[in-house]
Amino acid sequence: MLVAIAVRLLRGSSTISLAVLGLLAVTVSAVVFWLGRRRPSTDAIALRVDTDAQLAGELRSAHWFSITGSGDEWISYHLNRAADRAAQVSWRELYPRESGTPAWLLSGVCVVAVVALAVIVPQRQSLVAAGSTAETTTLPGLPPELQAKLDAMLAKMKAGTLQGDEATLADLKNIAKLDPKLQKTIDELMKNKLGQDAQKMKDGKPVDPADKERPSNGGLPEDVRWALEDLAKRLANSNQDRQTNDKNPAASDQTGEKGMGSDQASTQQANSTEAQMQLVREASSDASASQMMMGGGGMGGQQSGQQGNNGAQKNAAEANVLAIAQALKKETVEANEDMLGKNVQKEDIRRKTEASKSGMGFTKVAPTATFDKSHATAPPPVPESRRPLLQNYFIRKQ
Amino acid sequence: MTATAVAQHIDLFRERFVKITQEVGRRIVGNEEIVSSTVMSMLAGGHVLLEGIPGVGKTSLIHTLADVLHLKFSRIQFTPDLMPADIVGTNIVQEHHEKGGTFFEFQPGPIFANVVLADEINRATPKTQSALLEAMQDQSVSVGTTTYKLDQPFMVLATQNPLEMEGTYPLPEAQLDRFFFKLKVKYPTEDAMHHIVDRTTTSGDISVSRVVDGAQILEMRHVARSVPIAKPVQSYAIRLTLGTHPDSPYATPLVRKYVRYGASPRAAQSIVLAGKIQALTRGHAFVSAEDIKAVALPALRHRVLLNFEGEAEQVNADTIVEELLAATRADG
Numbered sequence: 001m002l003v004a005i006a007v008r009l010l011r012g013s014s015t016i017s018l019a020v021l022g023l024l025a026v027t028v029s030a031v032v033f034w035l036g037r038r039r040p041s042t043d044a045i046a047l048r049v050d051t052d053a054q055l056a057g058e059l060r061s062a063h064w065f066s067i068t069g070s071g072d073e074w075i076s077y078h079l080n081r082a083a084d085r086a087a088q089v090s091w092r093e094l095y096p097r098e099s100g101t102p103a104w105l106l107s108g109v110c111v112v113a114v115v116a117l118a119v120i121v122p123q124r125q126s127l128v129a130a131g132s133t134a135e136t137t138t139l140p141g142l143p144p145e146l147q148a149k150l151d152a153m154l155a156k157m158k159a160g161t162l163q164g165d166e167a168t169l170a171d172l173k174n175i176a177k178l179d180p181k182l183q184k185t186i187d188e189l190m191k192n193k194l195g196q197d198a199q200k201m202k203d204g205k206p207v208d209p210a211d212k213e214r215p216s217n218g219g220l221p222e223d224v225r226w227a228l229e230d231l232a233k234r235l236a237n238s239n240q241d242r243q244t245n246d247k248n249p250a251a252s253d254q255t256g257e258k259g260m261g262s263d264q265a266s267t268q269q270a271n272s273t274e275a276q277m278q279l280v281r282e283a284s285s286d287a288s289a290s291q292m293m294m295g296g297g298g299m300g301g302q303q304s305g306q307q308g309n310n311g312a313q314k315n316a317a318e319a320n321v322l323a324i325a326q327a328l329k330k331e332t333v334e335a336n337e338d339m340l341g342k343n344v345q346k347e348d349i350r351r352k353t354e355a356s357k358s359g360m361g362f363t364k365v366a367p368t369a370t371f372d373k374s375h376a377t378a379p380p381p382v383p384e385s386r387r388p389l390l391q392n393y394f395i396r397k398q
Numbered sequence: 399m400t401a402t403a404v405a406q407h408i409d410l411f412r413e414r415f416v417k418i419t420q421e422v423g424r425r426i427v428g429n430e431e432i433v434s435s436t437v438m439s440m441l442a443g444g445h446v447l448l449e450g451i452p453g454v455g456k457t458s459l460i461h462t463l464a465d466v467l468h469l470k471f472s473r474i475q476f477t478p479d480l481m482p483a484d485i486v487g488t489n490i491v492q493e494h495h496e497k498g499g500t501f502f503e504f505q506p507g508p509i510f511a512n513v514v515l516a517d518e519i520n521r522a523t524p525k526t527q528s529a530l531l532e533a534m535q536d537q538s539v540s541v542g543t544t545t546y547k548l549d550q551p552f553m554v555l556a557t558q559n560p561l562e563m564e565g566t567y568p569l570p571e572a573q574l575d576r577f578f579f580k581l582k583v584k585y586p587t588e589d590a591m592h593h594i595v596d597r598t599t600t601s602g603d604i605s606v607s608r609v610v611d612g613a614q615i616l617e618m619r620h621v622a623r624s625v626p627i628a629k630p631v632q633s634y635a636i637r638l639t640l641g642t643h644p645d646s647p648y649a650t651p652l653v654r655k656y657v658r659y660g661a662s663p664r665a666a667q668s669i670v671l672a673g674k675i676q677a678l679t680r681g682h683a684f685v686s687a688e689d690i691k692a693v694a695l696p697a698l699r700h701r702v703l704l705n706f707e708g709e710a711e712q713v714n715a716d717t718i719v720e721e722l723l724a725a726t727r728a729d730g
Contacts, residue, residue: 043630043729044729047630047728047729056680056682056686056688057631057684057685057686057687057688057689058682058684058686060628060630060631060686060687061626061627061628061631061684061685061686062684064628064629064630065626065628068629070626072626073400073401073403073404074404074624074625074626074683075626076401077401077404077405077683078626078683078684080401081683082684
């Protein structure tokens with residue numbers, strides 16, 4: 001049943017479900033045949049039955065004598081008596097037959113469901129297709145050729161095959177301005193697209209099939225690309241914070257920075273989102289754009305206020321080398337730090353000594369022992385009166 | 399022998415067994431298990447070693463049993479200066495009145511009886527204790543160059559005080575092994591004490607009647623040996639015996655730690671034979687694992703020899719055997 005559901009969800013062939021069903025049927029048949037075969041009874045089985053029937057070992061003993069066989073009268077008497085006692089046991093009460101009806105019914109329902117899933121229920125792909133046609137956006141008063149272009153672009157975005165060239169995006173944005181509902185749909189799709197791209201970049205996969213064809217991809221190392229993405233996010237956040245923060249001391253018409261109540265705040269927010277989006281795409285794919293972005297110019301809100309729709313993009317492009325260096329340095333520092341809950345999901349359960357973080361130290365280390373020569377005394381001098389005796393003792397006399 | 403005859407044999411055996419135990423129970427208060435095991439040993443042709451502190455009724459039990467059985471009874475009080483000849487008998491010089499001259503004549507000792515009470519057997523020296531070896535094993539006595547067969551049924555019922563008491567000699571291992579059962583007579587309970595005091599401090603004397611004779615006992619012995627035993631049950635008895643050896647795969651941790659030597663093959667013989675009698679007393683024509691288990695402790699406890707560590711820690715052999723019984727599976 002689970003296999004049939006999985007096959008159906010994964011758009012697999014119905015043959016797989018039927019094949020698995022047939023394989024299971026064969027396996028169950030083999031197991032039933034194996035378990036139902038006639039097996040020789042052992043002493044252990046006889047002992048278990050004897051214990052269950054409370055025959056005090058008579059059945060076990062009789063079982064052994066019935067196998068070995070003997071003409072002894074005592075054994076014959078024993079076997080006859082054991083048979084009589086075994087006949088008095090209510091075996092149906094001792095070993096009640098288990099009703100298999102619910103299990104068989106459940107098995108039958110499962111088999112029918114598997115067959116129905118494999119044969120009767122329509123494919124998921126057709127459902128998806130039907131759903132996608134139903135979601136086609138129709139704008140009132142839109143020319144047919146523009147409507148067709150819009151549909152094609154939306155379909156590409158849903159399929160994830162839309163290329164991020166500026167002309168296409170500009171067309172899409174222009175069309176989106178015509179209808180607020182369409183604007184919202186396109187924003188959500190773009191966010192989803194950005195999320196997928198970011199996930200692919202994290203996994204080290206190419207963001208877009210077209211990326212593989214671009215020779216400039218190898219121009220940027222991965223760590224630089226990540227640093228650029230981080231920088232772009234921080235620029236966008238910084239711009240947004242400055243635009244939306246009423247307490248921003250730099251908010252003025254001269255500086256171009258806006259507070260939350262300014263009339264350009266919403267426009268700036270949208271622009272910063274676009275800048276962030278575009279910067280990520282360029283950072284991941286276009287080395288020349290990244291170099292241009294590194295080319296110079298100040299960072300921060302002074303630039304952002306002077307820019308139009310492409311203001312954030314230009315702002316990111318003009319990020320100076322110092323900011324990149326700082327970002328890289330920060331990235332390096334953060335990469336060396338394990339923050340529990342952020343990049344470390346499990347607590348380091350090693351002991352402190354194992355983690356080389358032990359705070360223990362020797363506080364009472366004895367100073368290095370030095371040899372005090374002042375306490376050394378010279379050996380006692382040889383008494384001069386004994387010198388001749390010693391000499392005579394050690395010098396062999398000729 | 400037909401099935402009916404087998405059934406009659408079983409019933410008769412059971413009836414006589416119950417009669418003996420009931421008759422002994424008229425005089426001996428409590429200790430039904432001791433009485434039953436003693437009768438069981440007698441029916442198996444074995445000897446019993448009764449151990450207990452003085453005054454718990456060991457000698458009274460044997461006296462009563464001899465009264466119930468229509469058998470020749472003799473008592474040997476073992477003392478440190480008792481000699482082997484005092485037990486088995488000796489050749490003495492006799493004068494030939496008609497022909498003149500002298501000749502040696504064998505004077506049988508107290509061992510020549512059906513039921514021999516060896517009272518306080520561990521108060522005699524091992525030399526004297528060993529005088530019983532041949533009688534107990536071969537049911538015969540050799541004096542000089544002549545071997546005398548003992549009358550059947552022959553049974554030695556020995557009593558001994560615990561070894562911790564003064565003036566006792568431990569029985570040699572070979573002598574211990576010849577005892578079918580070693581029974582520990584426990585101190586009577588409060589109720590049993592009341593019965594004992596009532597029976598022994600009044601004027602009335604409780605007399606017991608003789609319910610079986612020697613021929614009937616021999617017949618019961620024959621019936622007991624006819625009971626068939628299945629190989630798996632016999633295997634259980636053998637595994638219990640082998641399990642008392644520290645180097646056996648069936649040995650338990652306590653056996654490996656505290657036992658120097660395990661039980662001899664005589665232990666397996668005793669267990670199986672006692673199991674057969676136990677089955678007959680229950681009216682069964684077969685031996686079950688439960689029968690084996692019921693008789694294993696008295697058959698094994700005196701055959702397990704402790705090592706130095708066990709002696710030093712005063713480990714009880716009963717504890718070792720009980721652990722073995724709990725650990726050994728009947729279906730192994």
